[in-house]
Amino acid sequence: MNRLNVEQLKNRVELVNKHMExxxxxxxxEAGDVTIQSLIGNKGKRKLSTTQQGYQFYNLSHKGKHSTVYLHHIVMMLADAEEYIEQMAKGMTINHISGDKTDNRLSNLEYLSQSDNSVHAFAIGLNGKPLEAKITAYEAYEMLEGFYQSDKSLDELSEAFDIPVGSVNRILKGKSYTGLFVMFKNLNKDDVRPNHSKLTVGAVKQILDMYFNKGMKQGEIAKSHNVARSTVGMIVRGRRWADVFEEFTANRKEVIA
Structure with missing residues (x-):
């Protein structure tokens, strides 16, 4: 890959800024989301494309000149343009910490030297055999259940199964064990949604309070917390967040008594 000099990097930053204005x-x-309007007339938003290697990018143009700019670069430019120019000019790369190239949250990006970037890729299984390959199909299914039905976090699953967060994420998105993921998705259609939202302990307690103490309907509760009605149903029956459910119902019985 050709390295840009300082002047070229400044031009790239200026190009992005013109589009963002x-x-x-x-x-x-924080979400890693960037939406860019078309420069020409009212043609809507520019299309976010993806390379064969999984990197997301925009094709930007100004005064007849066209440039391909990766989304993770745009995020780092918008975060601190001067730092971006300084780091890239001295040969640094932008690394996806989790290994997921579609996760362009600022917190998932860092500047690394080319050699350190290669070491990181090897360590998390991006080069050679992926580390999630040591996970059995049964364990992969447990991970899917843990994330989508028991609201376990990526970090919790990473620790429990002793593989990196990036490897966990590939299983949860169906990039690894694809057939197993499809089967799980078909059996649990209400759970595996693109906008799957993670509930906190506090939110689960609120759901239980709304249902048992305030008499609210499951549909109303689901709407207020932006989750599926079936999710609320499983929580109030103790099929999800069982430990929180048991604690809540135990305390409720003490109050009633």
């Missing part, structure tokens, strides 16, 4: 362009660095 357009009405309709927006970004959320």
């Amino acid at each position: 357009l009405e309709g362009s927006s970004y959320d660095l």
